[in-house]
Amino acid sequence: MRWEGNRESSNVEDARSGGGGGGGFGIGGGTIGIGTIVIALVGGALLGVNPLTLLSMLTGGGGGAPPAQTGPAPAPPANDQMAKFVSTVLADTEDVWTDLFRQGGATYKQPKLVLFRGSVRTACGAGQAAMGPFYCPTDQKVYIDLSFYETMKNRLGAPGDFAQAYVIAHEVGHHVQQELGISEQVERARARSSQAQANAMSVRLELQADCFAGVWANHAQKARNILEQGDIEEAMNAAQKIGDDALQQSAGRAVVPESFTHGTSAQRQRWFTTGIQSGSVKACDTFSARTL
Incomplete structure (x- = not known):
């Protein structure tokens, strides 16, 4: 991936030393992440973390008093x-989505990205x-511990710098969904649904973020010629490795489609391809898609 020498964002906060971070220890906001299914399926066996504790966090559990509010890192x-x-x-x-929103007569509010270590x-x-x-x-912040790239x-x-870029673009895709009001509509619908129905809606939300990552790559390539040979294959390989079915299989579990929250490997590849093409x-x- 050709990236060196290009513009760097001023919206990156470094909380790796323990300062800053998102304000508050609020409950019920919910997180949308490319790695969340990893916890549920692989948990402590792969990543050394108690999966029940993490699943409680992901579903709004937890407790304790909110810590003191701090400024940005x-x-x-x-x-x-x-x-x-x-x-x-x-x-x-930022450049791609600012342009696309402008073309649609809207203003894109840029997200922050927070680097952290551990927690x-x-x-x-x-x-x-x-x-x-x-x-x-x-x-409206993307959070990433850079050790995840070693996990990938x-x-x-799933090695490669474009695979790493795909991860960021997917999370930014969730911010785009937030800006467009899609996330809020989905959360309201999920609250009225059964667990299986809620999971199915989550899959569509995640696959759309994959597609939005592809949209970014398409426009970035046209504007700045960022792609090198093998880059698209890196992203497709990453999408394959983090499909719900692939993760369940790698964890030695039966594949249970009703439990999927991110989509199968084939679906993730298909929607990223739709976006980039x-x-x-x-x-x-x-x-609105009849088949995913």
Whole structure:
């Protein structure tokens, strides 16, 4: 992926030293993350974290008094190469989505991206590295522990810088859904539904974020020629490795479609491909699609 020398975002906060982070320890905000299914299916066996504890966090459980509110974390060090990469990818998503919103007569509100290590306070509750990268709609921030990229490479078999960029673009895709009012509508519908129906809606939300990641890649390629040979294959491989069916199989469990919350490997690949080939937000209407 050609990224070095491109613009870096000023919307990156470095909470790896323990300062800053999302304000509050609020309950009920909910997080939407590419790695959440990893916890539920693999849990402590793979990532060394009690899955029941993490699932409680993901479903709004927890407790305790809110910690004192702190200000935003500082920017990452200028010589941090991995932080530069993340900042550059975020900037690229900012450029693409700002242009697309402008074309639609709207203003894109750029999200913040918070780097953390181990755990972090967010407006959606406690965040843990084992959750993988996630988006908190309450504070409109993307959170990522950069060690997840080592997990992708060494444990999930999904290496490559464009695979890493795909992860960021997927989480930014959730912010786009928030900006468009899609997330709120889905959450209201999920609250009125059975668990199986709620899971099915979550799948469509996640697949749309995959498609939005593809839309970003399409426009970034046209504007800045960011793709190198093998990049798309890296993203497709990552999508395959984090499909619900693939994760259940890798955990030694039976594949249970009713429990899916992110989509199968084939579905994730298909919708990312739809986005990158079309470059169209309208083409990412997973909620109207008869088949996924």
